[in-house]
Amino acid sequence: MICLVLSGSTIEENLLQVERNRPYIDIVELRVDLLEESELNQAAAFPSLIDLPVILTCRRQSDGGSYQKSERSRLALLSTLLEGSFAYIDLEEDVKKSLAEAQAKEKGITIIRSLHNFETVIADIYHKIAKMAALGDIPKVAVTPRSVNDLITLFRVKEELASVPQKSVLGMGDFGFPSRILYKKMGSMLTYCADKPLAPGQITARMMKELYRADQVDERTHLYALIGNPVLHSFSPQIHNTGFHGIKYNAIYVPIPVDSVRSFFALAEMLKIVGFSVTVPLKQHVLPYLGQITREVKQIGSCNTVVRKRGLFSGINTDYYGFLRPLEHAIETQSIQSALVVGAGGAARAVVWALRNHGVKVTILNRSAQKAQQLANETMASYDSLEHAHRYTEVNLVVQTTSLGMEGEHMGVDPIPSFDFQPSHIVYELVYRPRVTALLKRAQNGGSTLIYGLQMLIGQGMLQFEAFTGYHYPKRLEQQLDLEKE
Numbered sequence: 001m002i003c004l005v006l007s008g009s010t011i012e013e014n015l016l017q018v019e020r021n022r023p024y025i026d027i028v029e030l031r032v033d034l035l036e037e038s039e040l041n042q043a044a045a046f047p048s049l050i051d052l053p054v055i056l057t058c059r060r061q062s063d064g065g066s067y068q069k070s071e072r073s074r075l076a077l078l079s080t081l082l083e084g085s086f087a088y089i090d091l092e093e094d095v096k097k098s099l100a101e102a103q104a105k106e107k108g109i110t111i112i113r114s115l116h117n118f119e120t121v122i123a124d125i126y127h128k129i130a131k132m133a134a135l136g137d138i139p140k141v142a143v144t145p146r147s148v149n150d151l152i153t154l155f156r157v158k159e160e161l162a163s164v165p166q167k168s169v170l171g172m173g174d175f176g177f178p179s180r181i182l183y184k185k186m187g188s189m190l191t192y193c194a195d196k197p198l199a200p201g202q203i204t205a206r207m208m209k210e211l212y213r214a215d216q217v218d219e220r221t222h223l224y225a226l227i228g229n230p231v232l233h234s235f236s237p238q239i240h241n242t243g244f245h246g247i248k249y250n251a252i253y254v255p256i257p258v259d260s261v262r263s264f265f266a267l268a269e270m271l272k273i274v275g276f277s278v279t280v281p282l283k284q285h286v287l288p289y290l291g292q293i294t295r296e297v298k299q300i301g302s303c304n305t306v307v308r309k310r311g312l313f314s315g316i317n318t319d320y321y322g323f324l325r326p327l328e329h330a331i332e333t334q335s336i337q338s339a340l341v342v343g344a345g346g347a348a349r350a351v352v353w354a355l356r357n358h359g360v361k362v363t364i365l366n367r368s369a370q371k372a373q374q375l376a377n378e379t380m381a382s383y384d385s386l387e388h389a390h391r392y393t394e395v396n397l398v399v400q401t402t403s404l405g406m407e408g409e410h411m412g413v414d415p416i417p418s419f420d421f422q423p424s425h426i427v428y429e430l431v432y433r434p435r436v437t438a439l440l441k442r443a444q445n446g447g448s449t450l451i452y453g454l455q456m457l458i459g460q461g462m463l464q465f466e467a468f469t470g471y472h473y474p475k476r477l478e479q480q481l482d483l484e485k486e
């Protein structure tokens, strides 16, 4: 079940939240600790105003809630509100023999026995859950994983506590994100969403239902991941989950923040992950774990896509081919003979190798001369400093691969201000946020042909999709993706 946590301070606002999210949810949690004092007298009637089961919760500050008065008055409030037709009441694990508990039992309202930990995943988590279940209540544990190993502990709940049919397990924070989406893989009966996410890792009910289809995950669902750190703001789940749905493939793609590649491979075995994308900073770190790599991965020294084939993890680099995609025609017709590549980082390695493997003469300009020299030596290219950019206006292609120009601290910065853009140039920017960088604006004014970072991003995503599924990405969806970002 997808549960919407109602965060409104009034009953009216909560009713609006239910209305906005109604197509995506199965149950709601009324957080009376978030309601204004003057609204409390209407809270008991809330379940009769909507057509969904309601969990009654009044969260203490020590458990991440907002209720500030004494424990005695909190329990008294809950007891009064039980007049209403709530389906569940959430009572914390340390609340013993309260009137609210007795009343709930008498009225047949199911008790969710909850335990929160905002620091860690408690060591005796399986024992705790079993103990809470032994009381006849539904155990709920919300803990904070700090590593992939902690996440493994959570996913083992399903196997360790197979005898507890109804339980709610939740990993909070960034490392907990996969547990929210794959709640069914933990044997959890529900996952919590918000109308406007407030905590890290929280998402909207609409994303949970429409993007991830989390409630449809079953034993046959194929699991794909994006690993790296950070990964939660990536555009890739949009590309792949939309594509899987488009070809009616029972599969889900989930971002997993990873602190240790070794632990991730243990998780991949456990969850039977069949393919994954790799992003910063793990593109090199995954290499020792791969049974097979392509020539490009070997040359570039980094891998961004891994597929499990006959039990073996096989690594490819779709940045390489994604970069080439918008240039296919120009390369085929040999209209690109020479290129200036700005930057010598990870992305530049894919770019320079792709161009060199197609016979293009390359000059690398980079802030750090040592890195430029190293890449130039490996690829038989030449190199120079950023300040000398103006000397290379005879090239056919300029590729910008540094993080300068990107949203944030580098926004508006042009790495080669001395370069004079002309109509003869094709200018390829790898930065995709913002869509038009300071460098692209100048290139546009100079009459150059522009290629946007988003084209490569989507291109490499399409190729990854093909590697994952064996199918081409549906054309109509590709166009939609492009439009969404415009």
Ligand code: NAP
Pocket: 280, 319, 342, 343, 344, 345, 346, 347, 348, 366, 367, 368, 371, 401, 402, 403, 404, 406, 415, 429, 430, 431, 432, 453, 454, 456, 457, 458, 460
């Ligand atoms: P990276 O390995 O960290 O390399 C960063 C590059 O930027 C290096 O050449 C670095 O120069 C340069 N740089 C950073 N700060 C600088 C500064 N203040 N002044 C001058 N140069 C600076 O990163 P990456 O993985 O190559 O990614 C680079 C960019 O490409 C990012 O914006 C990323 O989002 C984008 N990208 C886009 C796609 C796509 O599909 N469109 C794919 C991959 C990457 P030094 O060597 O001197 O440090």
